[in-house]
Amino acid sequence: MSETAQQSAAQKMLGTFAPKLVSLTDDVLFADVWERADLAPRDRSLITIAALVAGSNSEQLPFHLNLGKQNGLTQAEIVEAITHLAFYTGWPRAMSAVAAAKQTFEG
Template identity: 60%
Template sequence: MNDSNQTRAQQLIGDFAPKLVDLTDNVLFGDIWERSALSPRDRSLVTVASLVTSGSMEQLRGHLVRAKANGLTEAELKETIIHLAFYAGWPKAMSAITVAKEIFRS
């Protein structure tokens, strides 16, 4: 399978940890993200908040792009990060807003 046909997990991890790729592709994105109790937009908002709170900036990049594709606006995402500054910590919010700035301006 060439890179254009691979999932992001396959591109990043490849054969190094095939079970993690399988769980990411089939359970997380194939099942959890497809459940109807939350809309993709709401799942993106929860995921972005979780990633900011945990300081997972590398994963935040892709999920900000996904959040916009799922209907969240830049204003809503910026406001989420500002709100989280008071709950997750100022340094995490500052790191997250820097990532958001890079994503939104590209």
């Protein structure tokens, strides 16, 4: 396997440009926080997707939608969560998020 195939998403995106941020992402966020036992990965994914929608952080959404799928979230659950969020976070944010979800599930 090549070195590139073994790199994390953060390493691929940022390389050596921001090594501390890559390290925190890989070693603290994903190797520690995401692995804590008090919330299941599926629940963490749902919370993260909701936070990204609420914060209008659509650039991070495709990664987390795919991770949510891997963690057991269904298309129906993600669409329902985004629909619910439309009333609390704003219609444009929900429309952008559901478009990203459509691409994730149909792409």
